[in-house]
Amino acid sequence: MSDEYENNKSGYQAQSSEAITGSAGSTSPDIDYVRPAELPEQDLYHGHTFITKWVFCQDAKVIGVQYFLTAVFTGIVGLILSWLMRLQLGFPGLAGFITAEHYYQFVTMHGMIMVVYFLTALFLGGFGNYLIPLMVGARDMVFPYVNMLSFWMFFVAVVILMASFFVPGGPTGAGWTLYPPQTILEGTPGSGMGILLMLVSLALFVIGFTMGGLNYMITVLQARTRGMTLMRMPLTVWGIFTATVLAMLAFPALLVSAIMMTLDKVIGTSFFMPTILKAGEVLEYGGGSPILFQHLFWFFGHPEVYIVALPAFGIVSDLISVHARKNIFGYRMMVWAIVGIGALSFFVWAHHMYVSGMNPWFGFFFATTTLIIAVPTAMKVYNWILTLWRGNIRINTVMLWCLGFIVTFVNGGITGIFLGNVSVDVPLSDTYFVVAHFHMVMGIAPVMVIMGAVYHWFPLITGRLLNETLGKWHFWTTFLGAYSIYFPMHYLGFIGVPRRYYEMYDSPYMTSAVGMNEFISLAAFLVGAAQFFLIFNVIKTLKTGKRAPKNPWKANSLEWHTSTQPPEHGNFGERLPVVHRWPYDFSVPGAKDDFIPQTTPPSEMVHTKVEKT
Amino acid sequence: MHAGIIFFLVILGSILFHIFTPWYWTDIASNWKGMDDTITLTFWVGGGVFIAVCLFMIYCVFKFSYKEGRKVEYKPEDKKLEKILTVATTLGVAALLAPGLIIWNQYVNVPKNSIEIDVMAWQWGWQYRLPGEDGKLGTTKVVNINDDNPFGINMDDPFGRDDVMVQSDIINLENNRPVKILLRSVDVLHNWYVPQFRAKMDAVPGVVTFYWFEPNRVGEYEVLCAEYCGVGHYAMRGGVEVQDPNSYQEWLGEQETFSDLIAMQNKEIETKKGCKK
Numbered sequence: 001m002s003d004e005y006e007n008n009k010s011g012y013q014a015q016s017s018e019a020i021t022g023s024a025g026s027t028s029p030d031i032d033y034v035r036p037a038e039l040p041e042q043d044l045y046h047g048h049t050f051i052t053k054w055v056f057c058q059d060a061k062v063i064g065v066q067y068f069l070t071a072v073f074t075g076i077v078g079l080i081l082s083w084l085m086r087l088q089l090g091f092p093g094l095a096g097f098i099t100a101e102h103y104y105q106f107v108t109m110h111g112m113i114m115v116v117y118f119l120t121a122l123f124l125g126g127f128g129n130y131l132i133p134l135m136v137g138a139r140d141m142v143f144p145y146v147n148m149l150s151f152w153m154f155f156v157a158v159v160i161l162m163a164s165f166f167v168p169g170g171p172t173g174a175g176w177t178l179y180p181p182q183t184i185l186e187g188t189p190g191s192g193m194g195i196l197l198m199l200v201s202l203a204l205f206v207i208g209f210t211m212g213g214l215n216y217m218i219t220v221l222q223a224r225t226r227g228m229t230l231m232r233m234p235l236t237v238w239g240i241f242t243a244t245v246l247a248m249l250a251f252p253a254l255l256v257s258a259i260m261m262t263l264d265k266v267i268g269t270s271f272f273m274p275t276i277l278k279a280g281e282v283l284e285y286g287g288g289s290p291i292l293f294q295h296l297f298w299f300f301g302h303p304e305v306y307i308v309a310l311p312a313f314g315i316v317s318d319l320i321s322v323h324a325r326k327n328i329f330g331y332r333m334m335v336w337a338i339v340g341i342g343a344l345s346f347f348v349w350a351h352h353m354y355v356s357g358m359n360p361w362f363g364f365f366f367a368t369t370t371l372i373i374a375v376p377t378a379m380k381v382y383n384w385i386l387t388l389w390r391g392n393i394r395i396n397t398v399m400l401w402c403l404g405f406i407v408t409f410v411n412g413g414i415t416g417i418f419l420g421n422v423s424v425d426v427p428l429s430d431t432y433f434v435v436a437h438f439h440m441v442m443g444i445a446p447v448m449v450i451m452g453a454v455y456h457w458f459p460l461i462t463g464r465l466l467n468e469t470l471g472k473w474h475f476w477t478t479f480l481g482a483y484s485i486y487f488p489m490h491y492l493g494f495i496g497v498p499r500r501y502y503e504m505y506d507s508p509y510m511t512s513a514v515g516m517n518e519f520i521s522l523a524a525f526l527v528g529a530a531q532f533f534l535i536f537n538v539i540k541t542l543k544t545g546k547r548a549p550k551n552p553w554k555a556n557s558l559e560w561h562t563s564t565q566p567p568e569h570g571n572f573g574e575r576l577p578v579v580h581r582w583p584y585d586f587s588v589p590g591a592k593d594d595f596i597p598q599t600t601p602p603s604e605m606v607h608t609k610v611e612k613t
Numbered sequence: 614m615h616a617g618i619i620f621f622l623v624i625l626g627s628i629l630f631h632i633f634t635p636w637y638w639t640d641i642a643s644n645w646k647g648m649d650d651t652i653t654l655t656f657w658v659g660g661g662v663f664i665a666v667c668l669f670m671i672y673c674v675f676k677f678s679y680k681e682g683r684k685v686e687y688k689p690e691d692k693k694l695e696k697i698l699t700v701a702t703t704l705g706v707a708a709l710l711a712p713g714l715i716i717w718n719q720y721v722n723v724p725k726n727s728i729e730i731d732v733m734a735w736q737w738g739w740q741y742r743l744p745g746e747d748g749k750l751g752t753t754k755v756v757n758i759n760d761d762n763p764f765g766i767n768m769d770d771p772f773g774r775d776d777v778m779v780q781s782d783i784i785n786l787e788n789n790r791p792v793k794i795l796l797r798s799v800d801v802l803h804n805w806y807v808p809q810f811r812a813k814m815d816a817v818p819g820v821v822t823f824y825w826f827e828p829n830r831v832g833e834y835e836v837l838c839a840e841y842c843g844v845g846h847y848a849m850r851g852g853v854e855v856q857d858p859n860s861y862q863e864w865l866g867e868q869e870t871f872s873d874l875i876a877m878q879n880k881e882i883e884t885k886k887g888c889k890k
Contacts, residue, residue, distance in 0.1 A: 104846075357816070367713060
């Protein structure tokens with residue numbers, strides 16, 4: 001394969017001359033003109049051994065799959081932890097080995113794993129690596145070696161995180177927000193090795209992520225193929241790109257707070273530690289501020305929500321458009337909404353802290369910014385459903401996940417308006433309403449998108465189509481199950497049931513929650529088990545599944561127009577594609593097919609009424 | 614087709630659940646009815662949007678599911694529609710934000726006639742301190758806390774001497790009299806929360822935080838810790854008894870003051886000395 005590139009290093013010149021003279025059947029040479037490339041292509045490093053091809057690999061697609069599988073592994077660990085928690089909450093005492101210490105360790109590890117190691121790594125490391133070069137028409141990321149290091153840094157971070165399950169004292173049980181002082185005080189589960197490993201793991205994650213993030217950003221900005229203007233990029237790329245910019249600005253806050261907390265723990269500084277009386281003794285600490293940590297944490301933590309949400313927004317836009325056979329409605333609005341939400345996400349962090357004891361006057365500012373962010377978010381929702389309007393909707397597994405996403409995301413978004421509106425937050429904060437809200441909006445909704453994306457891009461990655469019947473079973477059990485976990489859970493919050501309670505006891509108004517807790521637990525077991533449909537489907541498909549035809553969904557974006565399917569190293573064979581239009585030209589009046597790939601030059605489509613290119 | 618029906622049933626089920634749910638507010642027992650009202654308002658507006666969006670989606674699923682050769686609309690943008698939707702959403706959001714901010718303004722401005730209560734939290738328990746006849750609480754320091762001075766009151770602060778000390782996790786409150794809860798913690802974060810009063814705030818070691826409410830229903834209530842504070846978090850309960858003014862005054866009269874405690878301790882020391890002699 002490398003030889004082909006050797007022979008074709010000056011291919012960019014041939015392409016530009018072709019573009020100027022125009023290809024066969026063109027009416028005018030000018031309408032197909034695309035600016036020539038500014039730089040010659042560089043050859044890639046091609047792995048020859050098993051190790052360089054599949055382990056320390058520099059191909060973004062392989063790195064993407066590595067990220068994906070590692071993240072899925074952590075996700076399964078997180079899922080099992082959630083089962084154990086629901087076992088305790090629904091049927092207290094049934095599993096005697098779950099002590100309060102264990103329960104809080106499960107809560108903590110479940111939260112941290114799902115938010116950081118599962119969702120963030122999966123969307124940016126997994127989908128970002130696989131899709132960015134393919135969708136913008138690049139042969140690979142711009143820094144493939146650093147990209148490889150990024151994955152292995154993440155891998156080490158995961159190993160260290162998992163190791164904390166096996167050290168004396170176990171993993172940290174301080175809650176995923178790691179609020180000091182209790183995180184590093186004796187008596188908190190895992191306050192010895194557990195918390196140190198967590199902090200080291202997070203620091204490595206941030207370092208690894210920075211290496212990957214630089215790649216995603218610079219590849220999008222610098223390595224797009226000819227004709228791929230920013231406003232012709234698929235929304236998937238816009239979502240992942242903006243999320244990466246957010247991550248590059250937000251993760252440093254997590255890194256410094258992890259370092260400061262490590263210093264508090266190891267050498268006894270007092271960044272976050274005030275004077276503390278513990279078991280009758282005044283500790284050595286003094287003068288630090290626990291609320292400072294919360295500000296740093298949420299300055300990272302809120303953009304983090306959008307680091308997960310924006311790629312999901314982008315991907316779901318593309319899936320809906322392809323499977324509704326209709327252009328995405330209001331593309332420019334969608335782009336600016338992604339960018340606007342990203343920018344605003346840095347001004348809303350303290351809505352997690354309305355009752356934290358910070359100066360309460362902050363509440364006015366943060367409630368206002370938080371509710372402003374609802375406007376671009378609502379616009380995105382309108383545009384998704386308006387894309388369905390007068391479309392030609394394939395109700396296949398991919399579309400079902402998209403519809404499931406719309407329902408759960410709107411539901412979770414609306415409850416976000418409750419919690420963002422400062423005085424409404426007061427009775428609901430720290431109750432199950434919050435748990436239900438964020439699971440619906442940043443747990444279930446993004447997972448719906450991930451599942452849709454898996455069914456959508458599986459044929460690209462493996463060359464085989466996943467089984468539709470199994471896919472539908474998977475969707476309905478997951479969607480109905482997850483909805484019946486989290487929809488009623490909001491009402492526990494109204495009763496006033498607080499979060500992070502190992503046991504409810506028999507408060508008079510809480511006893512009515514017993515039945516619901518049992519029901520929720522059963523639903524949770526079901527939803528977890530339903531994921532075996534996917535695992536079984538993947539195994540079955542890889543063995544005997546139907547071979548996918550080229551571009552099975554009739555999509556326009558570049559990843560489906562590679563030289564081979566699955567794409568090989570270098571993605572596009574001898575010549576990079578030249579882009580002439582946006583990726584949403586579906587069902588254009590006058591066109592023969594109901595889709596026009598991005599590479600189709602205008603001269604071939606002169607009789608169509610293309611509005612936007 | 615099936616998909617549309619199931620999605621419709623999900624939405625219908627959600628509405629029915631909301632109407633017939635046995636799980637809803639605990640009966641309110643404070644002045645913060647405005648919070649409940651804002652939530653109800655948000656329910657109507659937000660719930661309406663949720664139902665409208667989902668029904669629109671379900672309609673599309675029924676009406677436009679795939680048919681070979683169906684004519685599809687090609688209309689990348691609709692400036693007018695987008696503008697209308699933006700403006701309508703902005704107005705809706707503003708209408709929800711306004712009452713929220715008005716109530717928050719009440720929440721952060723404590724009425725002048727409210728009685729201050731020092732709520733001291735630790736792993737895992739509560740105790741309370743009320744101002745004495747001077748109407749002011751004495752200042753405190755964590756390092757002062759010991760068996761003889763359970764609240765860590767500064768000995769040279771004259772306001773501290775007559776403070777009423779309630780060394781119990783149950784506190785009594787006077788009905789229809791606003792209270793300003795002053796929260797402090799000696800170790801980790803806590804949060805003094807009574808669901809029926811709606812209000813809450815974290816207790817943060819190193820600073821004193823506050824919030825206020827006015828209990829308006831006589832009765833006994835359970836206090837829950839609402840900020841995760843370690844393995845005993847779920848068991849960190851307390852109690853509140855809201856009483857009519859007469860019973861409250863009676864209860865208050867029975868409580869010990871800081872001077873009482875000091876006097877008692879001095880007596881103990883003297884008796885001990887006496888024994889030695």
